[in-house]
Amino acid sequence: MGDFQQFVADVTSRLTAMSKGELYVVGDRLDRDSLWLTFLESFPAGTNLRFRERSEYDCSTCRVFVKNFGTVVEIRDGRVRTVWSGVSASDPVFSVVAAALDEFVGSLPLSGIFRSSETQYGTKTTRSLRDGQVEVWHHLHGQVAKQHRTTDVGPARGAFDTTVQVFQRGLDELTGQALDTVVDLIDDNALYRGAEHRRAVTEFRSLRNRWTQATDARAFVFANAMNPAARFRNTVIGTLVQDLSEGVDLEHAVRSFETKVAPQNYQRPTALITPAMVKAAMKTIDELGIEESLQRRFARLSDVSVNNVLWVDNDTQSRMKDGIEGLLMQAATTGASAARLRDAKPEEVPVLTFMKDILPGAASIDLWVANSHEPHFVSLTTGRHPDAPRLFSWDNDFGWSYGGNVTDSIKEKVKRAGGNVTGKLRVSLSWFNHDDLDLHVYEPDGTHIWYQDKRHKLDVDMNASSPLSNEPVENVTWAGRIADGEYRIEVNQFRKRDSSRGGFVIETESDGKIEHYSYERAVGQKETVEVGRMTVVGEVITAFRPGAGLQSGSAGKDLWGITTEQFVPVSTVMYSPNYFDDNEVGNRHYFFMLKGCVNDQPTRGIYNEFLRGDLHQHRKVFEVLGDRTKCEPSTDQLSGLGFSSTVRNAVVAKVTMTGGRRRLISIQF
Known part of the structure; x- marks a missing residue:
C-alpha cells in the first residue's frame, strides 16, 4: 500500500498553489459522481485495502473533497491543468491514482468558474476509539481561498457564464x-x-x-x-x-x-475612406488587372468618334475626333442673324422627331437653361488609358455624371426608392446629406399629408432611421381625384445630423411638366421652411408662388460657368455612351453639350450602375474607388444638359436652320 499521507500532502500543496490564481471547474454533477468512482477503482490490483467499516480514503470526508475540489482546474500558459497534475509522482500506487484522475478530469469540458460559499471541503484528520485505542485517520482536504468564496454562488457563476458567451460571440462574429x-x-x-x-x-x-x-x-x-x-x-x-x-x-x-x-x-x-480600405481595394484591382481602367478624366470632344455625334456646331467641328467627314449635316450659313427671337409660343416637338427631322438641318442651336434644369447638368467622362480593359456594361470607356455626382434625376431616385411617379400630380423632396427632412403638404380642405399619415399619398420617407442615405427623397403623389384650390407645401427638419451640403430641392410634376424650386440654406433643427403655395385647376398646376428663400425659374444664377434663365449656345448633341455605336444598354439619355459649360468640381467617373456583370461582386470596392478616383476639373470638358428617355420633361431650343429660318421649339422628352 502506498503512502496516503504523502498523497494528501501533495494534493493539498497542489491545490494551495493553484488557488493563488483563478480557478475553474469542468464537467457537471454526474461527472463529479463518476470522478469518485474513478478514484476508488483506479488503485492498482491488491493495493486497495478497504475496511468493511471504515478506511482513510473511501470515506464520506474524502468523497466530499473529491466531488467539490476534484473537478477544479487552472489555466496556465494556455493549457488546462487539474488539481491531480503531477501529484505523488514518486509513489508507485498513488501516482497511478493521480494519473487516472488527471486523465478523467482533463477529458471534461470547461463549464464555469469556481466559486463556493464554504470555507473548506474535507477534513484533515478524524479520530476513533478501537479496542481501547485512539486511531487517527487522515483524509483529503483543502481550504477555499478567500477570493473564491462568495455568499451568492449562483449569480457569480451566472455573471461569468454570460461574459464567456458574450466574449465567445465577439470572437466568432467580429472580423x-x-x-x-x-x-x-x-x-x-x-x-x-x-x-x-x-x-x-x-x-x-x-x-x-x-x-x-x-x-x-x-x-x-x-x-x-x-x-x-x-x-x-x-x-x-x-x-x-x-x-x-x-x-x-x-x-x-x-x-x-x-x-x-x-x-x-x-x-x-x-x-x-481608410488606408486599409484603399489597400484592400488595390488588391482587388491587381487581381482583376484593371488598375489603368480606374484612372478617369473629363471627356473632350476630340475623344468622341464622329459616328457618335448627332450634331456639332460649326465652330466646334475642327476639334472633333475623326474630323468632320461622315457628318450628316451641311455647312452653316454665314451671316445668319444673331438677333434674339421675339417671345413666342414654342412649337412642341417629340425628341425623336427633333433628332430625325430638325437636327440634321440645324446651323446653330441655343438652349434655354432654366433654374429648374440644375439637376440636369451633366458631364461626359472617359478613361485616361483608351486601351485599358473596359469597366462598364457597354463596349466603350465613356461614362457620365449628373450634377451632385448622381447618374439620374430626382424622379429616378424616387422610382428607385419605391415611390409612385405615374400619378396625375407629384411633389417630391430631394436633399443631399443624412438629415431627416420631412415633406408636408396641406390640401385645400386642410388635409395634412405627412409622415404620420402615409396610407394614401406619401409613399417615400427616407432617413427617418437606418439605413441612412446621402441621396434621400420623399414623395407625394395624387393618383385619384385632385381637388381644385391652393396647396401649401412645407419642409421640416425633424432631425439634423449633418452640417454639410445643406438645403433641398422640390420637384413638381403636372401634365408632363417638371419644375424645380431650390432652397440653398441649411435647415436648422426643428425649423420649418414654407416651400410655396401651389394652385391646381382641373388637376393641373396653374401657378406656384415660392416661399421666402426658394429659387424658381425666374432669377438667373451662375452654374458651371454659365448663367441660367437665358439661351446658351449648344456645341454638340449626342446620346449617352450606353447608346454609342451599336450599344443599347439601359435607358438612353440625350446630351446637349453647352459652350462654356465647365463643371468645376471633382466628379465621379465610376458608378456601380455602370459596371459590367462580372464586377458586380466587387460593388463595395468600386463604391469606394468611385469616390476616391474622381475626375479633376478641366477647361476643355464636355458638359451641358442631359435628359433621360424615361422621364417626361421638356427644354426650349432656339434653332437656326441652314437656310436662315429660325424656329422656337419645345423638345419633349
Whole structure:
C-alpha cells in the first residue's frame, strides 16, 4: 500500500498553489459522481485495502473533497491543468491514482468558474476509539481561498457564464477586417470622440489575434473572460464593429454609431475612406488587372468618334475626333442673324422627331437653361488609358455624371426608392446629406399629408432611421381625384445630423411638366421652411408662388460657368455612351453639350450602375474607388444638359436652320 499521507500532502500543496490564481471547474454533477468512482477503482490490483467499516480514503470526508475540489482546474500558459497534475509522482500506487484522475478530469469540458460559499471541503484528520485505542485517520482536504468564496454562488457563476458567451460571440462574429477599419477611422479622426474608444478596440483586437493562435481556444476564452475587453461586443463601439462585420455599408454603420453617441449637429471632419480600405481595394484591382481602367478624366470632344455625334456646331467641328467627314449635316450659313427671337409660343416637338427631322438641318442651336434644369447638368467622362480593359456594361470607356455626382434625376431616385411617379400630380423632396427632412403638404380642405399619415399619398420617407442615405427623397403623389384650390407645401427638419451640403430641392410634376424650386440654406433643427403655395385647376398646376428663400425659374444664377434663365449656345448633341455605336444598354439619355459649360468640381467617373456583370461582386470596392478616383476639373470638358428617355420633361431650343429660318421649339422628352 502506498503512502496516503504523502498523497494528501501533495494534493493539498497542489491545490494551495493553484488557488493563488483563478480557478475553474469542468464537467457537471454526474461527472463529479463518476470522478469518485474513478478514484476508488483506479488503485492498482491488491493495493486497495478497504475496511468493511471504515478506511482513510473511501470515506464520506474524502468523497466530499473529491466531488467539490476534484473537478477544479487552472489555466496556465494556455493549457488546462487539474488539481491531480503531477501529484505523488514518486509513489508507485498513488501516482497511478493521480494519473487516472488527471486523465478523467482533463477529458471534461470547461463549464464555469469556481466559486463556493464554504470555507473548506474535507477534513484533515478524524479520530476513533478501537479496542481501547485512539486511531487517527487522515483524509483529503483543502481550504477555499478567500477570493473564491462568495455568499451568492449562483449569480457569480451566472455573471461569468454570460461574459464567456458574450466574449465567445465577439470572437466568432467580429472580423479582423472590421476591427482594423474602426482603428483606421479612429486614427483618421473620422469617428466622434473616437480616441476614447481606441484602447477598447485595440485590446479586443489583440485578444482576438491571440485567440486565433491559441492551442486550446476554449481555455483562452475562460482565462481572459475577466478582461474588461471580453464584453467588447456589447459596447457602443462594439456595435459598430458588429455592423461592419455583418456587411453593413460603412457610411450607414458609422451613421448608426453617431446617432447613439454624437450630438445632432455633429459633422464628421473627414471622409469614411481608410488606408486599409484603399489597400484592400488595390488588391482587388491587381487581381482583376484593371488598375489603368480606374484612372478617369473629363471627356473632350476630340475623344468622341464622329459616328457618335448627332450634331456639332460649326465652330466646334475642327476639334472633333475623326474630323468632320461622315457628318450628316451641311455647312452653316454665314451671316445668319444673331438677333434674339421675339417671345413666342414654342412649337412642341417629340425628341425623336427633333433628332430625325430638325437636327440634321440645324446651323446653330441655343438652349434655354432654366433654374429648374440644375439637376440636369451633366458631364461626359472617359478613361485616361483608351486601351485599358473596359469597366462598364457597354463596349466603350465613356461614362457620365449628373450634377451632385448622381447618374439620374430626382424622379429616378424616387422610382428607385419605391415611390409612385405615374400619378396625375407629384411633389417630391430631394436633399443631399443624412438629415431627416420631412415633406408636408396641406390640401385645400386642410388635409395634412405627412409622415404620420402615409396610407394614401406619401409613399417615400427616407432617413427617418437606418439605413441612412446621402441621396434621400420623399414623395407625394395624387393618383385619384385632385381637388381644385391652393396647396401649401412645407419642409421640416425633424432631425439634423449633418452640417454639410445643406438645403433641398422640390420637384413638381403636372401634365408632363417638371419644375424645380431650390432652397440653398441649411435647415436648422426643428425649423420649418414654407416651400410655396401651389394652385391646381382641373388637376393641373396653374401657378406656384415660392416661399421666402426658394429659387424658381425666374432669377438667373451662375452654374458651371454659365448663367441660367437665358439661351446658351449648344456645341454638340449626342446620346449617352450606353447608346454609342451599336450599344443599347439601359435607358438612353440625350446630351446637349453647352459652350462654356465647365463643371468645376471633382466628379465621379465610376458608378456601380455602370459596371459590367462580372464586377458586380466587387460593388463595395468600386463604391469606394468611385469616390476616391474622381475626375479633376478641366477647361476643355464636355458638359451641358442631359435628359433621360424615361422621364417626361421638356427644354426650349432656339434653332437656326441652314437656310436662315429660325424656329422656337419645345423638345419633349
